[in-house]
Amino acid sequence: MSNEPTNNEKLISSFATSLVIPESQVSESLAYNTINEWDSTAHMLLIAELENTFNVMLDTDDIIDLSSVNKAKEILAKHGITF
Amino acid sequence: MLIEQAPYELTVAKKAPLLLAQLNSLTAHHREFCSEYESVVTAQWPNYAVANQLAAVPYLAVSLFKHLSLKSIPDSEVFKTLYSSGTTGNPSKIALDRETAGLQSKTLVKIMQHWLGKERRPMLIIDKPSILDARNSFSARAAGIKGLSFMGRNHCYALNEDMSVNIDAVQQFCSEFAAKPVLVFGFTFMVWQYFVEQLKQSKQRISLPNAILLHSGGWKKLEDRAVDNATFKQAVLEHTDIPKVHNFYGLVEQVGSIFVECEQGHLHCSSYSDVLVRDAETWHPLPLGKEGILQLMSVLPKSYPGHSLLTEDRAVILGEDDCLCGRKGKYFNIKGRLPKVDMRGCSDTFTPTVRERS
Numbered sequence A: 001m002s003n004e005p006t007n008n009e010k011l012i013s014s015f016a017t018s019l020v021i022p023e024s025q026v027s028e029s030l031a032y033n034t035i036n037e038w039d040s041t042a043h044m045l046l047i048a049e050l051e052n053t054f055n056v057m058l059d060t061d062d063i064i065d066l067s068s069v070n071k072a073k074e075i076l077a078k079h080g081i082t083f
Numbered sequence B: 001m002l003i004e005q006a007p008y009e010l011t012v013a014k015k016a017p018l019l020l021a022q023l024n025s026l027t028a029h030h031r032e033f034c035s036e037y038e039s040v041v042t043a044q045w046p047n048y049a050v051a052n053q054l055a056a057v058p059y060l061a062v063s064l065f066k067h068l069s070l071k072s073i074p075d076s077e078v079f080k081t082l083y084s085s086g087t088t089g090n091p092s093k094i095a096l097d098r099e100t101a102g103l104q105s106k107t108l109v110k111i112m113q114h115w116l117g118k119e120r121r122p123m124l125i126i127d128k129p130s131i132l133d134a135r136n137s138f139s140a141r142a143a144g145i146k147g148l149s150f151m152g153r154n155h156c157y158a159l160n161e162d163m164s165v166n167i168d169a170v171q172q173f174c175s176e177f178a179a180k181p182v183l184v185f186g187f188t189f190m191v192w193q194y195f196v197e198q199l200k201q202s203k204q205r206i207s208l209p210n211a212i213l214l215h216s217g218g219w220k221k222l223e224d225r226a227v228d229n230a231t232f233k234q235a236v237l238e239h240t241d242i243p244k245v246h247n248f249y250g251l252v253e254q255v256g257s258i259f260v261e262c263e264q265g266h267l268h269c270s271s272y273s274d275v276l277v278r279d280a281e282t283w284h285p286l287p288l289g290k291e292g293i294l295q296l297m298s299v300l301p302k303s304y305p306g307h308s309l310l311t312e313d314r315a316v317i318l319g320e321d322d323c324l325c326g327r328k329g330k331y332f333n334i335k336g337r338l339p340k341v342d343m344r345g346c347s348d349t350f351t352p353t354v355r356e357r358s
Ligand SMILES: [Zn+2]
Pocket: B262, B263, B264, B266, B268, B323, B324, B325, B326, B327, B331
């Protein structure tokens, strides 16, 4: 079946869910602390959401580096997730 | 840049010139972009040009942040304002731009990685969940929890809204994670009053033998109850099995460059900060082993002139580069707060009585 969402779709949906923003707002360049919804509290929810969705364990370096949607892809790629 | 260095590996010979250069450039930056800071410097240090040693770097009384809006960025660049928890009078207001806020989080994580490792640990927070609600979110307690929560995962709050221990949640956390390295964090007084004491009174105990407890926030309230660091650690061990307990010290005015207590019980400067102790009468720097007023220096504050601050705490510098724990840098102990009357004297740095000659 081709109904399985792609990793990119999963990523967008993780951002939208944890930051409580519409999926249309999740662009590659969306960055930490540039919108009120992506503050340090939401950041921890986002990290947990990404860990659950992609079944990875992110360390403290990853959390600091994960400063944009684009960066999230890079970091997940490092953990073996392909986009 | 010091910020790229490991936190506890620089000896004074390497650190001192780098630190002095960075502090000098911060002084110049804030003189240019913060007119109130410039006024203080010209009033207190007439003909000041550049510091040739650490002790010659101009310093502000930390209480000035309660009275003045000291920032080196335009209002449009203010991304976040931190407030001190001061129970009396005005709180300090610290204006952060994105750059300084980012630098603070990165530095805090870098220091904490040294003590906790890079892996995030299951984290038990000794506070109530609503501490992060919007109405509390500007408090120092909330800011501390947010900052440290980056080091954790599976965050669990140990207290109910009425400050009783949520023993079911805590026991659930223990049964799930006790075998793993765990992080426990809380404010010193909260850990004592609402956790250890309550476990003791209700004759309950928990077991987290692989945990590290980090706590901060000052000893004042515990000293009033005659609880010292040794008593604190012993009681924590007795009621929770937590073998490693580290206090840390830091000001809202210098978030990020915190001072963590080592296994020898000493607070350590990191590569990104330094301390001096000054005589309360003459303001001269004091040698190792002499008690005086603590001055803190940090390379992080760029959006506000907080890189060199005279605190309201008494302290003794115990040594430099030679702590038995092996970490480099100065190490010290806090000896309590200044009496109120002294604080009034040294907070008024607009009156040019505080003058450093070098
Ligand atoms: Zn030490």
